[in-house]
Amino acid sequence: MLNTRSTWAIYTNELARFRRTVFGSLVAPVLTTSLYFIVFGAAIGGRMDAIDGVAYGAFIVPGLLMLTLLSESTSNASFGIYMPRFTGSIYELLSAPVGATEILLGFVGAAATKSLVLAAIILLTARLFVDYSIAHPVLALLYVVLIATAFSLLGFLLGIWAEGFEKLQLVPLLILTPLTFLGGTFYSIGMLAEPWRMAAMLNPIVYLVSGLRWTFFGQADVPFATSLLMTLGFLAVCAGAVGLVFRTGWRLRS
Amino acid sequence: MTGERSLPGAVPAEDEAPPILQIDGLTKRFAGGALALDNVSLQIRPGEIFALLGPNGAGKTTLIGAVCGLVRPTSGRIQAFGQDARRHWRAMRGRIGLVPQELGFDIFDTVWRQVRYSRGLFGRSPAADLLEEVLRSLSLWDKRDAQIRTLSGGMKRRVLIAKALAHEPDILFLDEPTAGVDVELRRDMWRQIAGLKARGVTIILTTHYLEEAEEMADRIGIMHRGRLLLVDDKRSMMKRLGRTEARFTLIRPLGAVPEPLADLPVELVDGGRVLLYRGGDGAGRGREHVAVLAQRLAEMGERFTAIEQRESSLEDIFMQFVDAEGTRAC
Ligand SMILES: Nc1ncnc2c1ncn2[C@@H]1O[C@H](COP(=O)(O)OP(=O)(O)OP(=O)(O)O)[C@@H](O)[C@H]1O
Ligand SMILES: [Mg+2]
Numbered sequence: 001m002l003n004t005r006s007t008w009a010i011y012t013n014e015l016a017r018f019r020r021t022v023f024g025s026l027v028a029p030v031l032t033t034s035l036y037f038i039v040f041g042a043a044i045g046g047r048m049d050a051i052d053g054v055a056y057g058a059f060i061v062p063g064l065l066m067l068t069l070l071s072e073s074t075s076n077a078s079f080g081i082y083m084p085r086f087t088g089s090i091y092e093l094l095s096a097p098v099g100a101t102e103i104l105l106g107f108v109g110a111a112a113t114k115s116l117v118l119a120a121i122i123l124l125t126a127r128l129f130v131d132y133s134i135a136h137p138v139l140a141l142l143y144v145v146l147i148a149t150a151f152s153l154l155g156f157l158l159g160i161w162a163e164g165f166e167k168l169q170l171v172p173l174l175i176l177t178p179l180t181f182l183g184g185t186f187y188s189i190g191m192l193a194e195p196w197r198m199a200a201m202l203n204p205i206v207y208l209v210s211g212l213r214w215t216f217f218g219q220a221d222v223p224f225a226t227s228l229l230m231t232l233g234f235l236a237v238c239a240g241a242v243g244l245v246f247r248t249g250w251r252l253r254s
Numbered sequence: 255m256t257g258e259r260s261l262p263g264a265v266p267a268e269d270e271a272p273p274i275l276q277i278d279g280l281t282k283r284f285a286g287g288a289l290a291l292d293n294v295s296l297q298i299r300p301g302e303i304f305a306l307l308g309p310n311g312a313g314k315t316t317l318i319g320a321v322c323g324l325v326r327p328t329s330g331r332i333q334a335f336g337q338d339a340r341r342h343w344r345a346m347r348g349r350i351g352l353v354p355q356e357l358g359f360d361i362f363d364t365v366w367r368q369v370r371y372s373r374g375l376f377g378r379s380p381a382a383d384l385l386e387e388v389l390r391s392l393s394l395w396d397k398r399d400a401q402i403r404t405l406s407g408g409m410k411r412r413v414l415i416a417k418a419l420a421h422e423p424d425i426l427f428l429d430e431p432t433a434g435v436d437v438e439l440r441r442d443m444w445r446q447i448a449g450l451k452a453r454g455v456t457i458i459l460t461t462h463y464l465e466e467a468e469e470m471a472d473r474i475g476i477m478h479r480g481r482l483l484l485v486d487d488k489r490s491m492m493k494r495l496g497r498t499e500a501r502f503t504l505i506r507p508l509g510a511v512p513e514p515l516a517d518l519p520v521e522l523v524d525g526g527r528v529l530l531y532r533g534g535d536g537a538g539r540g541r542e543h544v545a546v547l548a549q550r551l552a553e554m555g556e557r558f559t560a561i562e563q564r565e566s567s568l569e570d571i572f573m574q575f576v577d578a579e580g581t582r583a584c
Binding site: 001003005006008009010012013016017020083084087088089090091092093094095096097098099249253254 | 284285319322323324325326343344345346347348350352354356357358359360361362363367371372373374375376377378379417
């Protein structure tokens with residue numbers, strides 16, 4: 001039986017915490033992404049050929065959106081659950097009549113919400129610099145929600161695992177960002193020569209970027225179904241791991 | 255009741271409501287190997303104030319943690335409100351409040367938002383009036399819009415209490431509620447706790463101060479190295495354990511204890527310069543004796559320059575226990 005009041009309390013409390021740091025958490029990513037659009041979209045993009053019939057400025061929109069979604073979802077969720085562990089206020093959560101479902105819906109839901117809001121803002125900002133349209137808006141929305149959820153789950157795991165602030169930054173900085181950059185944010189995998197093309201296909205982020213690009217332009221490096229399967233698979237793995245954490249009480253209950 | 259007095263510590267069978275909290279054979283061995291709880295059994299009566307006394311590392315916090323869901327017991331059973339804790343954890347936790355030993359909250363948040371959050375987290379509908387009352391009773395109402403980080407340590411502890419009371423718990427755990435709190439605030443805290451008891455809340459608190467337990471508790475439990483050594487009614491506990499020690503520094507050294515003082519537990523030390531009293535029962539008899547001694551000395555014309563008096567500390571009591579255990583083990 002789900003405790004909806006408790007869930008709502010956690011969710012709104014988390015969103016309120018984000019709101020307190022609205023400058024850092026909204027302005028910074030929007031500024032960074034705007035710079036990408038100015039440099040790659042408007043300045044360099046003007047001199048680039050269209051990729052598969054899509055203007056370069058528009059081509060990078062889904063990739064940059066994905067970059068934001070992945071890093072924001074992960075870091076929001078990881079900080080969200082790491083902070084109470086760090087300050088000691090986790091005692092309250094553990095002694096409350098809430099189980100894994102309430103905690104997850106609250107923390108992961110809030111983290112995903114925040115990164116989705118951010119994604120929307122970035123999408124609107126992109127409009128100022130480049131011209132794009134979305135071929136499958138409903139699918140795009142669903143896909144983005146799926147991604148935000150999956151990576152918020154990953155962030156949650158990270159926040160439970162980390163025993164220091166530097167570890168929180170480790171995975172986003174050392175794994176996610178490089179993989180996203182190499183995963184076709186700024187180029188099509190089809191543009192790579194053969195050994196690199198094969199190597200790129202081992203990068204799971206390629207499938208995610210490609211999936212989002214498909215919802216925008218109706219064409220991508222891999223079929224949309226493959227992207228969707230990869231995303232769902234990743235979501236399932238994260239959900240399974242989180243389930244294990246709660247069953248064993250790992251790093252939560254001594 | 256029969257004419258026979260029940261043994262101290264024995265539970266009188268009749269006129270007893272069923273325990274609100276029942277702990278049977280609770281054991282906790284931490285992953286590191288530390289045995290923090292060693293087969294602890296305890297029954298808490300509805301509406302009482304129960305004080306858990308014990309030195310650092312005795313297992314008090316672990317015991318509270320096991321009931322509140324922070325610690326996973328290695329073995330044993332916990333029942334609250336007549337229901338098994340493992341099966342009915344949700345209902346049970348909704349009726350228990352916890353004030354932890356360590357301060358821990360989102361210090362950038364305001365007092366008001368935090369108590370509202372606590373109430374919501376425990377699944378209760380918003381009740382601004384009730385939260386206002388809680389904050390007022392803890393003298394926090396004026397600080398409701400203050401960020402917690404701007405409050406003093408004692409105030410922060412009160413915020414923790416307010417958070418624990420926000421969902422109107424029936425059982426409240428207070429883990430060292432007066433640690434780091436000055437004397438005045440401590441008295442204030444005692445009054446608060448008495449007020450909660452008057453409203454029917456069952457209170458389990460931990461403390462290092464015998465005085466504090468004596469002041470507030472109905473019953474006292476003594477923990478040492480993960481074991482609950484003794485549980486007793488406060489009065490019998492104080493009778494059993496309380497000791498007064500008084501040193502009279504005499505102007506004229508005495509060769510032997512004078513006859514008029516022979517009925518009291520006194521001896522001469524320091525070459526007859528100090529008259530040492532050791533006795534009493536922790537229920538005021540020791541202090542009475544000291545007054546009698548002073549009077550008799552004055553009547554005898556024996557003048558003294560100083561009286562140092564002290565009540566037995568918790569440490570003395572633990573030493574008594576540890577000694578007793580050592581003797582038994584031999
Ligand atoms: N998470 C933990 N992991 C390993 N050992 C622990 C843990 N928590 C407590 N202990 C050990 O369990 C024992 C009991 O600790 P506990 O905190 O319950 O004592 P306490 O009676 O509350 O002490 P204090 O008066 O200092 O608060 C100690 O030896 C402590 O080191
Ligand atoms: Mg403790």
